[in-house]
Amino acid sequence: MNTKEAVRRACKSVRAALSIEDCERWTKSLTEQITLNPRYQSAKTVMAYLAMPKEANLDGVIRHALICGKSVYVPVCVDKTTMIAVRLQSLDAVTRGVLGIRIPPEPYDIIQPDDLDLILVPGAGFDRYGGRMGMGNGYYDRFLAGLSPSFYIGVCWSAQLSDTPIPMDEHDCRVEQIITEQGIVHCVQ
Numbered sequence: 001m002n003t004k005e006a007v008r009r010a011c012k013s014v015r016a017a018l019s020i021e022d023c024e025r026w027t028k029s030l031t032e033q034i035t036l037n038p039r040y041q042s043a044k045t046v047m048a049y050l051a052m053p054k055e056a057n058l059d060g061v062i063r064h065a066l067i068c069g070k071s072v073y074v075p076v077c078v079d080k081t082t083m084i085a086v087r088l089q090s091l092d093a094v095t096r097g098v099l100g101i102r103i104p105p106e107p108y109d110i111i112q113p114d115d116l117d118l119i120l121v122p123g124a125g126f127d128r129y130g131g132r133m134g135m136g137n138g139y140y141d142r143f144l145a146g147l148s149p150s151f152y153i154g155v156c157w158s159a160q161l162s163d164t165p166i167p168m169d170e171h172d173c174r175v176e177q178i179i180t181e182q183g184i185v186h187c188v189q
């Protein structure tokens, strides 16, 4: 196994070891941290994601955004490499995608990446230098390619933030900021 895959495994096991109770508690603080963030507040179109178990959960943020009248988009993987952003009208009207991740029902209302005001990017782990470890298909790296980093923010639990640099390839997108349940982290460039 190469280094990147070993680090990905380690990140995934850190997440798997988190308790459901902690994740539920942290979700409340994470929701507060994001909804109070000026970049979130000024965004009219927001791309979030529908969290997997124990992943930093954005359901509260999505509910808040929908109530505020923002347009909310979430990822849908259409093949092994391509991910699109699809409008989500309600958290109650979702179905399950191939990996068991919640997705909006069809027909899809799709937005292009550069029409989004803010993209909240999930990660199995992040480092303090903006390095991101994803789930391994390169979906977000392809989706974010060409966008200015000022349009996206990493999201994870503080337990998933590491001081040790995550191995990064040339195509891997770095984030400038990461939001955790403890607040915003301005990455060291």
Ligand SMILES: Nc1nc2c(c(=O)[nH]1)N(C=O)[C@@H](CNc1ccc(C(=O)N[C@@H](CCC(=O)O)C(=O)O)cc1)CN2
Pocket: 049, 050, 051, 052, 055, 075, 076, 077, 083, 099, 101, 122, 123, 134, 135, 136, 137, 138, 139, 140
């Ligand atoms: N909530 C959420 N949605 C997301 C992502 C994410 O990280 N979080 N993605 C971020 O890219 C995309 C989905 N990418 C994923 C890639 C692999 C696996 C996964 O669980 N793979 C299995 C093995 C594959 C399988 O079961 O067929 C594994 O790792 O064990 C999950 C999501 C789009 N949607």
Ligand SMILES: Nc1ncnc2c1ncn2[C@@H]1O[C@H](COP(=O)(O)OP(=O)(O)OP(=O)(O)O)[C@@H](O)[C@H]1O
Pocket: 132, 133, 134, 135, 136, 137, 138, 139, 140, 141, 142, 145, 169, 171, 172
């Ligand atoms: N912009 C890109 N163009 C072409 N191939 C890419 C691009 N980004 C990633 N890939 C390819 O996708 C595969 C997975 O990349 P990587 O390990 O960086 O995924 P990841 O960022 O962890 O996953 P994800 O973004 O899905 O959460 C690699 O084979 C990589 O070469």
